[in-house]
Amino acid sequence: MRISFLGGGNMASALIGGMLERGFAAADIQVVELQEEGRKRLAERFGVRTVGAVDDALLDCDVLVLAVKPQQMKAALAPLAGRLARQVVVSIAAGLRLADIGRWLGGYARLVRVMPNTPALIGAGVSGLYADPSVDAAGRAATERVLAAVGSTAWIAEEAQMDAVTAVSGSGPAYVFHFIEALEAAGASLGFDAATARKLAIDTVLGAAKLAAGSDEAPGVLRERVTSKGGTTEAALASMQASGFFDTIVAAVKAAEVRGRELGEQLGRD
Numbered sequence: 678m679r680i681s682f683l684g685g686g687n688m689a690s691a692l693i694g695g696m697l698e699r700g701f702a703a704a705d706i707q708v709v710e711l712q713e714e715g716r717k718r719l720a721e722r723f724g725v726r727t728v729g730a731v732d733d734a735l736l737d738c739d740v741l742v743l744a745v746k747p748q749q750m751k752a753a754l755a756p757l758a759g760r761l762a763r764q765v766v767v768s769i770a771a772g773l774r775l776a777d778i779g780r781w782l783g784g785y786a787r788l789v790r791v792m793p794n795t796p797a798l799i800g801a802g803v804s805g806l807y808a809d810p811s812v813d814a815a816g817r818a819a820t821e822r823v824l825a826a827v828g829s830t831a832w833i834a835e836e837a838q839m840d841a842v843t844a845v846s847g848s849g850p851a852y853v854f855h856f857i858e859a860l861e862a863a864g865a866s867l868g869f870d871a872a873t874a875r876k877l878a879i880d881t882v883l884g885a886a887k888l889a890a891g892s893d894e895a896p897g898v899l900r901e902r903v904t905s906k907g908g909t910t911e912a913a914l915a916s917m918q919a920s921g922f923f924d925t926i927v928a929a930v931k932a933a934e935v936r937g938r939e940l941g942e943q944l945g946r947d
């Protein structure tokens with residue numbers, strides 16, 4: 678299977694790195710990237726073919742992943758219009774709706790909308806996938822093969838739900854990193870050196886996530902098991918509750934979902 682990327686930034690790099698780790702061949706991967714520095718970095722890091730503009734070789738692929746920013750998409754698709762025939766086109770852009778992408782491609786429907794996340798780089802991503810009804814089983818399977826190489830996958834029933842996937846798991850790693858930053862800062866302010874504070878924070882999040890992933894019990898039950906009556910955790914959770922921690926997270930995820938829909942509506946007017 679040959680895979681081409683339009684845009685070779687953060688997310689394309691995370692996907693390519695994960696795919697190579699999972700046995701995809703560098704010779705089967707190509708990237709069109711506008712920035713010369715970006716092209717050099719991709720070629721050196723991954724050994725993939727890079728080009729500065731769309732050419733016929735780039736389009737000779739089974740799956741074409743659209744990995745430019747939503748605001749860059751319309752202009753980036755212009756050189757592709759009318760040149761696609763069999764490729765499954767997979768957009769990972771936040772917000773953008775398949776109908777608009779298809780229109781910008783000059784009328785193309787073999788489209789799948791995917792929302793991955795950056796832990797794909799280490800094979801630990803999670804992606805939501807939604808295919809245009811016209812995409813056949815082979816097209817869906819090809820898309821799933823790419824994303825399954827870099828983590829778990831879930832097909833989503835309605836395209837409108839893709840903005841919620843974006844808000845929960847697409848942006849989600851940033852919320853977790855922010856939590857790690859806060860835990861690390863707390864450790865440092867309690868007197869640990871930077872390296873120790875970071876290790877305690879990261880290993881705690883890693884261990885807790887692994888415990889939750891491997892357990893039949895809900896995260897809330899696991900939380901209760903840490904919380905001794907009259908103990909330290911209870912004091913911390915009471916402080917979190919008083920400052921609205923839980924509701925803050927829920928509101929933040931909802932803000933991301935609203936922003937995804939706004940992006941789709943605004944950019945789709947073009």
Ligand SMILES: NC(=O)C1=CN([C@@H]2O[C@H](COP(=O)(O)OP(=O)(O)OC[C@H]3O[C@@H](n4cnc5c(N)ncnc54)[C@H](O)[C@@H]3O)[C@@H](O)[C@H]2O)C=CC1
Nearest residue numbers: 684685686687688709710711744745746747749753770771
């Ligand atoms: N960063 C993340 O965690 C995630 C990002 N996404 C989506 O992935 C897409 C890419 O995001 P990032 O990788 O973070 O952005 P980025 O800015 O790192 O990468 C975009 C790349 O596309 C290149 N580019 C722009 N116009 C181009 C064109 N016409 N032809 C070729 N290359 C062009 C840019 O030079 C840049 O290197 C976005 O649509 C975003 O919504 C989806 C899931 C997670």
Ligand SMILES: O=C(O)[C@@H]1CCC=N1
Nearest residue numbers: 770771843847848849
């Ligand atoms: O922040 C963004 O818009 C992209 C989509 C999900 C993660 N990063």
